[in-house]
Amino acid sequence: MARHQGTHPHAERTPLRSPLNSPNGLTRSAGTPTVAIVHDYIAAFGGGERVVVSMAKAFPRATVYTSVYQSDRTFADFRHIPVRTTWLQRSRHFRHNHRHMMPLLGPTFSRLRPAADVTICSTTGWCHFASPSGGKVLYVHNTPRWLYQKDVYLSDASRSTRIAMAALHHPLRRTDVKSSRSADLILANSANVRDRIRRHWGRDAQVLHPPYRVDAGGAREPVAGVEPGYWLLIGRLVNYKNVDIVLQAMSKRPDDRLVVLGQGPLRSTLEAQAPSNCTFIESVSEQGLNWLLYSCRGLLAASYEDLGLTPIEAMAFGHPVVALRAGGYLETVVEGTTGCFFDRLDAESIAAAMNDADTHRWDRPAIVAHAKNFTEESFIERLRAAVETVVA
Numbered sequence: 001m002a003r004h005q006g007t008h009p010h011a012e013r014t015p016l017r018s019p020l021n022s023p024n025g026l027t028r029s030a031g032t033p034t035v036a037i038v039h040d041y042i043a044a045f046g047g048g049e050r051v052v053v054s055m056a057k058a059f060p061r062a063t064v065y066t067s068v069y070q071s072d073r074t075f076a077d078f079r080h081i082p083v084r085t086t087w088l089q090r091s092r093h094f095r096h097n098h099r100h101m102m103p104l105l106g107p108t109f110s111r112l113r114p115a116a117d118v119t120i121c122s123t124t125g126w127c128h129f130a131s132p133s134g135g136k137v138l139y140v141h142n143t144p145r146w147l148y149q150k151d152v153y154l155s156d157a158s159r160s161t162r163i164a165m166a167a168l169h170h171p172l173r174r175t176d177v178k179s180s181r182s183a184d185l186i187l188a189n190s191a192n193v194r195d196r197i198r199r200h201w202g203r204d205a206q207v208l209h210p211p212y213r214v215d216a217g218g219a220r221e222p223v224a225g226v227e228p229g230y231w232l233l234i235g236r237l238v239n240y241k242n243v244d245i246v247l248q249a250m251s252k253r254p255d256d257r258l259v260v261l262g263q264g265p266l267r268s269t270l271e272a273q274a275p276s277n278c279t280f281i282e283s284v285s286e287q288g289l290n291w292l293l294y295s296c297r298g299l300l301a302a303s304y305e306d307l308g309l310t311p312i313e314a315m316a317f318g319h320p321v322v323a324l325r326a327g328g329y330l331e332t333v334v335e336g337t338t339g340c341f342f343d344r345l346d347a348e349s350i351a352a353a354m355n356d357a358d359t360h361r362w363d364r365p366a367i368v369a370h371a372k373n374f375t376e377e378s379f380i381e382r383l384r385a386a387v388e389t390v391v392a
Contacts, residue, residue, distance in 0.1 A: 033391045034134075035059040036114035038127040040105070041098055042078060043070040044236065044263070045283060047309040048141050051189075051210045052122050053077040055139075058380040059387075065114055067105055067126070068095045076286065086112070099265075102146065106172050118387050121183075128179045135390040138183045139383075140205065142306045143196045147173055177201055184390045187383075190307040190328045208383065209331070211376035212312040216368070220294055221287035226279060228295035230257040231322075231354070233302075234310045237264030241303040242324075244270060248347035251275040253354060258300070261292060293317045298339075298357055301329060302350065308332060311339065315371035318364035322353045332374075336360070338367045
């Protein structure tokens with residue numbers, strides 16, 4: 001299947017469909033409805049990108065629209081999916097510095113008009129600005145952090161980005177709310193996000209948990225320089241992930257080892273302050289990720305997540321999770337069965353929870369069974385049903 005990379009979104013638009021006599025005015029082609037998928041940007045091994053791959057499995061003929069796409073910095077699945085990018089793709093700087101293009105993403109997505117019976121916007125803050133020709137479904141990973149949690153989200157952004165976002169705050173907020181009102185259906189990735197949607201947008205949403213996509217029985221490839229038996233942390237290296245506090249906890253447990261898998265603007269700073277028992281890895285193959293999850297002793301999760309897929313992925317391999325008692329982890333971690341919580345975001349609390357995990361006798365089959373509540377098959381079935389309610 002061909003991939004359209006670096007093409008302006010209007011360059012190869014298909015003709016608009018004729019509207020049906022339906023109360024919502026949606027377009028519908030004869031037979032199977034056409035579906036488009038829109039995502040903010042595809043340039044990381046993140047949970048949002050994994051969800052888009054699952055969406056593409058649900059609708060194999062769908063085209064994925066995004067601002068920029070880096071095939072070497074995300075999942076190999078995208079090489080078999082038609083991906084169409086915006087004009088921002090032409091800039092090498094924007095492809096490698098996503099936050100620098102933040103002030104441009106609003107107007108860019110506002111001009112995007114996918115021609116499909118239903119467009120699914122997999123959004124963390126931008127792509128729901130799109131104005132598709134047919135029905136519109138939002139799958140919301142979070143209401144925009146840069147509007148409603150900007151003190152945390154923009155704390156490590158460049159000064160120019162912060163100034164630009166401050167100047168654009170009020171018009172972007174108006175567009176954000178207006179874009180949410182144009183959706184025929186809103187799906188939230190967690191109860192946590194559903195509550196934010198109601199608070200910020202005044203809309204009701206259905207909860208559809210995202211799936212984990214790691215294959216616990218799949219091929220594994222050892223990662224050079226890493227010996228089994230470590231604690232694992234997976235996530236983007238930005239402020240709100242709280243990796244620095246986990247590193248402080250590791251300094252209190254010199255006999256333990258930590259592997260940090262992720263990339264982001266804070267990498268050099270975090271590496272400089274990390275104790276010697278911490279190893280940083282920027283990226284791995286999917287076989288390498290399977291090996292890291294298989295070979296760890298448990299997962300550390302200290303960020304404020306809307307849901308958080310990495311705990312589920314560790315559970316799929318039968319490993320417990322030590323997590324912050326907040327946000328989406330309350331929906332995925334069962335205390336005493338699949339993991340332990342820490343109540344304060346400080347090194348002492350994290351180290352104490354790790355000790356609790358070490359002394360607890362875990363039932364690995366029970367942990368694996370819990371992870372099966374978040375399968376890709378269930379997600380695909382429910383997403384297809386949601387799209388059918390829009391086109392019906």
